[in-house]
Amino acid sequence: MKKLTTFLGVILLLCSCGDSIESPIINVERLIVNEDPTRNYAVLTADMPSLKVGDKVEIMLYLDGMGAELQTFQLESDEEVATLIDFKQSVVTSEGNLTDAESGRLRFADGVMYTQLNVVAVVTEVDDTNAAKLNFYLSSKAECESAQEMLELKLNQE
Numbered sequence: 679m680k681k682l683t684t685f686l687g688v689i690l691l692l693c694s695c696g697d698s699i700e701s702p703i704i705n706v707e708r709l710i711v712n713e714d715p716t717r718n719y720a721v722l723t724a725d726m727p728s729l730k731v732g733d734k735v736e737i738m739l740y741l742d743g744m745g746a747e748l749q750t751f752q753l754e755s756d757e758e759v760a761t762l763i764d765f766k767q768s769v770v771t772s773e774g775n776l777t778d779a780e781s782g783r784l785r786f787a788d789g790v791m792y793t794q795l796n797v798v799a800v801v802t803e804v805d806d807t808n809a810a811k812l813n814f815y816l817s818s819k820a821e822c823e824s825a826q827e828m829l830e831l832k833l834n835q836e
Contacts, residue, residue, distance in 0.1 A: 700744035702818040704827040707794070708738035728808075728834035735799045735831065739814065742792040746820035751795065753782035758803050758810040758833060764796040804833045 709719040711726060712733055719726040729735070741748060755761045763779050769790045770777045776785035786793075799812060810831045817824040 700820075701823045702741065702743045702746070702748065702816045702820075702825045704814050704816050704825045705740040705742070706737060706827065706829070707740050708736070709829075710736040723829065726832065728832040729801045730834050731801050731804060733801045737797040737799065737812075737829070739795045739797065739827075740792070741795060741816055743790075743818040743820070746791065746818040746822075747788065748786040748790050748793070749817045749819050750786070750815075751784040752815040753797060754813040754815075755782070755799065756810040756812075758801060758805060759799045759812065759831065760802050761800075761812070762798045764798065766793065769793045799831070801831070801833060804835045808833045808835070 706720045706723075709723065709726070711717065711719065711729070713736070741751065753761060753763060761782065763782065763784065765779070765784065769786055770784050771787045773785075777783065784795075797812070797814075801810070810833055812829040812831070814827040814829075815824055816826075
């Protein structure tokens with residue numbers, strides 16, 4: 679009985695340690711197409727209209743380390759979309775070449791546990807797939823999995 683109690687105690691301890699460190703989160707707070715603030719597609723991205731060359735999508739992301747300091751953010755986009763990241767300079771570090779906003783990579787300064795980023799994506803071309811993807815990746819300094827969020831933009835050749 680003593681061994682069983684010890685075994686259950688160890689299992690409970692391991693489970694509680696695993697739950698105390700949560701993965702960071704990426705939350706799409708606002709998704710505006712062509713500067714129309716009356717329609718926020720963040721909740722229902724399926725309702726977003728098809729985009730053509732020159733259309734602009736503004737995305738406001740809320741990044742949260744869930745109690746841990748943020749480490750890196752990465753934006754990857756298909757070649758049909760040109761992107762720009764707008765962020766507060768105080769939240770990123772300029773040491774070395776760790777931050778390169780033009781390539782979509784940010785390294786957070788020490789102590790940043792949550793922040794907001796604005797991403798602007800402009801459709802530059804439409805190919806046969808009629809879709810473009812924006813992938814967002816976020817890691818924290820906690821020993822846990824990174825967060826990933828994917829946003830698919832429907833494109834139209836007209």
